[in-house]
Amino acid sequence: MxxxxxxxxxxxxxxxxxxxxxxxxxxxxxxxxxxxxxxxxxxxxxxxxxxxxxxxxxxxxxxxxxxxxxxxxxxxxxxxxxxxxxxxxxxxxxxxxxxxxxxxxxxxxxxxxxxxxxxxxxxxxxxxxxxxxxxxxxxxxxxxxxxxxxxxxxxxxxxxxxxxxxxxxxxxxxxxxxxxxxxxxxxxxxxxxxxxxxxxxxxxxxxxxxxxxxxxxxxxxxxxxxxxxxxxxxxxxxxxxxxxxxxxxxxxxxxxxxxxxxxxxxxxxxxxxxxxxxxxxxxxxxxxxxxxxxxxxxxxxxxxxxxxxxxxLKALPEPARPATPRDWGVEFRNVSFGYGGAPVLRNLSFTAPSRRMTAIVGPSGSGKTTITRLIARFYDPEAGTVSIGGVPVPELGTAVVEAAVSPVFQDVYLFDDTILNNVWIGNPELGREEVIAAAARARVDEIAERLPGGWDARVGEGGSKLSGGERQRVSIARALLKDAPIVLLDEATAALDIGNEIAIGAAVDAVRAERTLVVVAHRLQTIMTADQIIMLDGAGGIRESGTHTELLAAGGAYAHYWHERVGAAGWQLAPPA
Missing domain, CATH: 1.20.1560.10 (ABC transporter type 1, transmembrane domain)
Structure with missing residues (x-):
């Protein structure tokens, strides 16, 4: 003892x-x-x-x-x-x-x-x-x-x-x-x-x-x-x-x-x-x-x-001297991963080019979120290699990956602090006015105007005083403030109404030319504007990949998926007789 x-x-x-x-x-x-x-x-x-x-x-x-x-x-x-x-x-x-x-x-x-x-x-x-x-x-x-x-x-x-x-x-x-x-x-x-x-x-x-x-x-x-x-x-x-x-x-x-x-x-x-x-x-x-x-x-x-x-507990391996990526492109090469059980991804290979937007689509459980977690190095793959800028992620080290990647996931947690401070943690070195300006790009200013206390209003434990869409906007503002070269958006606009989705889309479009965006989305507007679309097959692999136009012209699984989504979006209730 x-x-x-x-x-x-x-x-x-x-x-x-x-x-x-x-x-x-x-x-x-x-x-x-x-x-x-x-x-x-x-x-x-x-x-x-x-x-x-x-x-x-x-x-x-x-x-x-x-x-x-x-x-x-x-x-x-x-x-x-x-x-x-x-x-x-x-x-x-x-x-x-x-x-x-x-x-x-x-x-x-x-x-x-x-x-x-x-x-x-x-x-x-x-x-x-x-x-x-x-x-x-x-x-x-x-x-x-x-x-x-x-x-x-x-x-x-x-x-x-x-x-x-x-x-x-x-x-x-x-x-x-x-x-x-x-x-x-x-x-x-x-x-x-x-x-x-x-x-x-x-x-x-x-x-x-x-x-x-x-x-x-x-x-x-x-x-x-x-x-x-x-x-x-x-x-x-x-x-x-x-x-x-x-x-x-x-x-x-x-x-x-x-x-x-x-x-x-x-x-x-x-x-x-x-x-x-x-x-x-x-x-x-x-x-x-x-x-x-x-x-x-x-x-x-x-x-x-x-x-x-x-x-x-075994931590992820860290390099003695972290390597330097040549750019901010992301590559998966024969990646397999399964959370210790049955594989979710099997021999998955694709490239998300630097300064381009790649949309990941596919059925539920096909591994879309798993891809973003591997890029952020929450895990290392069980087989294959995830690389950033041509360098395998383990050779970069967790600190380099964390600095390079700004994730926005479906589950958003806010600290029991002010709206401003919850955005500020994205980059504590910036001044108050810079933080407010970045937050306004994600329409967080509308939330501050609504609450007593403005930017200094407390959001409650876990953000309980805000709606799901408002918490999502604060989370997106954090990512924009961090100014990382790689941005991961996992259903980041799922809880937003159409007006705020358009506003967030405009904010993302404003920075996408300078960043590598990997987006997991079901919303049509997000998918069709991507530079590349990766459609997963539900068995851990890729069914199709290409641009929106190319995949529609191919008339395959993506085209079927797209037409189903468009049809669902166009459903209306019949007016009363």
Whole structure:
């Protein structure tokens, strides 16, 4: 445990933690020495040897004074060490999350990450002083007593020594059982947190579904699993602690029986026996307390195990020296990818020329969004190569790709901040007026004019105060502000009315001559103005590619798709008779 804490500590936290541990060990040893001094002191008192009482009282007072000072320093350093350790844990967590591929993050991860950041890290940071200190004291102090016991009566000391491995085995069993129960409970808590977050975010849809919806059932089942896991953890922990306490009390019984036998046989005088029995009690009491706290160490280990799991996740490979692309064209060469399951893309090959607009069309589930995610390097392909400017994406590195690509996906998340700041994060280095000008190109100025506070109006968590189309406009404004050479639009205008779609289309047209645009779209106006259209076949490959005019003239699958869309767009309700 100590080694793992040091592993996750910053240099400052490591120094403080080691210093704290030194003082904890010192106080534990001093406490054991003080208990040992009770033997000659009590023996002198029982024998009424007052000449021997005074020096032992003075020695005990001196040890007590040193113990008090060491205990105070341990407490002061412990508070600083806990703060530094908490900062280290959160920093390591944040640094690791930044390193992980974007694709790792999903709704099912929020509960676990939230649990580590809010509860787990805080508990671990306080563990050295609130739990580990007491456990170390609970074993070091009895260890000191046991060593000193040999100086007074080796037979009682041997009896105590024999019980040590038995107590150690039961303690390990106790700790392992609590660890298993806490791991199951942590998983259940994470699942319940995910379901509650999902339930809160999906309220508009759930309220239309009414009572008894599937979301209600999923939340209820997750909370019941959490309750069962917590109950199981309590039962396992309670049984383990009771067993450990019983074994420790058994060791005290052995000492009492052996002491009584020795006293009856005359091997030990009553005064010495009483003092040694007091020492035996002081040997057992800290161990019982340590056993009660063993579960706390197991709880802390669960959080450290989760951090170890994050550290073990394989990040995308990064080059030692990022290459430089010759231009901003995108090429897929024999790319296959399937999210770890059945392939979504199979041997896909195409080129999206630099400073041209490429539209990706095809049936639902054909891999359109997957293509944009591979370009943005949320994933690396399982086979084949995705290149930008003639350089494979892994040789460019994630930082270069992130700077070069500006994605706008269907799922838009806005921070609970102002409209202006939600656009500003697209390029924090620009001034306020430049941000407003870029946002106006995406018609975000109309949103600002409508809300009290204008550009400084808050949008609510996730953009809850805005409509879906308005959130989409803010997201598009971010992409325009970023001014990246490659822009990915995944159904970016799907939530807009026709007026705003035209406005966004005009903004995109204004920048498309200078950027590589890859657009996933179903809207006819977007498709027909593309420089190149890639039509996927639904089986992971390309059915047709070319310009709108060429594909219509070919009379193939795209022409059929186009005429269906045009026909659907022209449907009208018959007027009443």
């Amino acid at each position: 100590i080694r793992r804490l040091l592993h996750y500590s910053s240099p400052r936290a490591r120094r403080l933690l080691i210093t704290e541990l030194v003082f904890i060990v010192a106080t534990a040893v001093l406490q054991g020495v003080a208990f040992l001094m009770l033997v000659p002191l009590l023996r002198a008192l029982f024998l009424a040897d007052m000449a021997a009482v005074e020096p032992w009282l003075l020695a005990l007072a001196a040890v007590g004074a040193v113990y008090t000072a060491a205990y105070w320093f341990a407490g002061q350093i412990g508070m600083k060490a806990s703060t530094a350790l908490l900062d280290s844990l959160l920093t390591r967590l944040g640094d690791r999350l930044v390193e992980l591929p974007v694709a790792w993050f999903g709704p099912d991860r929020s509960g676990m990450v939230t649990g580590i950041a809010i509860q787990g890290a805080m508990f671990v940071s306080t563990t050295p002083y609130s739990i580990l200190r007491l456990i170390l004291t609970g074993f070091i102090t009895p260890g000191t007593v046991l060593v000193g016991m040999y100086a007074f009566d080796w037979r009682l000391a041997v009896a105590m020594t024999v019980m040590v491995p038995v107590m150690a085995l039961v303690y390990r069993w106790l700790r392992a059982g609590i660890a298993r129960g806490d791991a199951a409970h942590s998983a259940a808590v994470a699942d319940a947190s995910n379901r509650v977050i999902e339930f809160a975010r999906a309220q508009p849809a759930l309220r239309t579904a009414g009572d008894g919806s599937i979301a209600d059932r999923l939340v209820d089942e997750a909370l019941h699993r959490q309750h069962r896991a917590y109950k199981g953890m309590l039962i396992t922990g309670g049984a383990g602690i009771a067993s450990f306490t019983g074994v420790v009390q058994l060791s005290l019984t052995v000492i009492l029986v052996l002491g009584a036998y020795l006293a009856v046989g005359g091997s030990v005088d009553p005064a010495t026996l009483i003092a040694l029995l007091v020492l035996g009690v002081r040997f057992n009491e800290p161990i019982v307390g340590a056993g009660d706290l063993g579960g706390g160490i197991s709880l802390a280990r669960t959080t450290l195990d989760q951090l170890d799991g994050l550290a073990a």
